[in-house]
Amino acid sequence: MSGVRMDNERRANTDFGWRHIMKIGIILGSTRPGRIGEGVAQWAYKIASQRTDAEFEYVDIADFDLPLLDEPVPPSLGQYSKEHTKRWAEKIASLDGFIFVTAEYNHGIPGALKNALDFLFAEWNNKAAGFIGYGSAGGVRAVESLRLVMGELMIADVRAQVQLSLFADFENYSIFKAEERQEAALNVVIDQVVRWAGALKTVRESDAAIKS
Numbered sequence: 001m002s003g004v005r006m007d008n009e010r011r012a013n014t015d016f017g018w019r020h021i022m023k024i025g026i027i028l029g030s031t032r033p034g035r036i037g038e039g040v041a042q043w044a045y046k047i048a049s050q051r052t053d054a055e056f057e058y059v060d061i062a063d064f065d066l067p068l069l070d071e072p073v074p075p076s077l078g079q080y081s082k083e084h085t086k087r088w089a090e091k092i093a094s095l096d097g098f099i100f101v102t103a104e105y106n107h108g109i110p111g112a113l114k115n116a117l118d119f120l121f122a123e124w125n126n127k128a129a130g131f132i133g134y135g136s137a138g139g140v141r142a143v144e145s146l147r148l149v150m151g152e153l154m155i156a157d158v159r160a161q162v163q164l165s166l167f168a169d170f171e172n173y174s175i176f177k178a179e180e181r182q183e184a185a186l187n188v189v190i191d192q193v194v195r196w197a198g199a200l201k202t203v204r205e206s207d208a209a210i211k212s
């Protein structure tokens with residue numbers, strides 16, 4: 001275990017303002033049949049689950065059967081009317097941070113991921129996120145555009161990111177076989193997300209205290 005990770009686990013287990021174990025969702029953002037993102041998200045979940053500094057949950061957008069946004073009222077007003085929205089909102093509300101697993105489609109993120117982000121507002125606010133991108137250029141263009149969306153949703157996005165190359169980290173551009181160095185890269189992303197998730201929980205708690 002790296003010195004940095006040991007430090008982070010010590011911090012997470014010590015009372016520096018966040019006493020709760022953070023729940024981090026690993027969110028699979030591509031939904032098409034045959035998606036290679038599934039192997040990527042499962043890899044990330046397996047590595048994350050070996051850690052003791054947070055709890056991790058595998059969240060597949062496809063399981064929520066979200067149609068194209070069909071809420072009549074903008075999500076920032078928090079008046080969700082559809083069962084699928086309420087179910088998705090409940091899942092995201094239960095999480096303190098996110099690792100988004102995103103493909104790159106036409107230099108942006110998959111429409112399914114943008115749609116799932118657009119469905120909600122308050123449930124995303126004041127939480128932390130990191131990214132795993134994949135594509136011919138490591139998914140970096142998709143992640144850069146995703147970072148712009150994070151600001152509007154008040155999600156704090158960490159600096160580190162995993163960049164998986166279709167040429168180096170997949171066989172025949174389809175079978176996921178990450179280069180060895182990617183595990184360390186993923187753990188840095190998780191280190192940063194867990195710390196910021198803990199810090200931002202205090203913001204949400206103080207907001208809740210003011211409202212009550």
Ligand SMILES: Cc1cc2nc3c(=O)[nH]c(=O)nc-3n(C[C@H](O)[C@H](O)[C@H](O)COP(=O)(O)O)c2cc1C
Nearest residue numbers: 030032034035036037103104105106107135136137
């Ligand atoms: C609609 C579409 C657009 C794509 N555009 C890009 C792109 O801009 N850059 C890139 O690196 N790969 C692009 N690709 C290739 C994807 O990286 C590759 O198909 C990958 O398998 C997609 O992830 P998924 O299988 O999880 O859906 C595109 C694929 C699709 C389906």
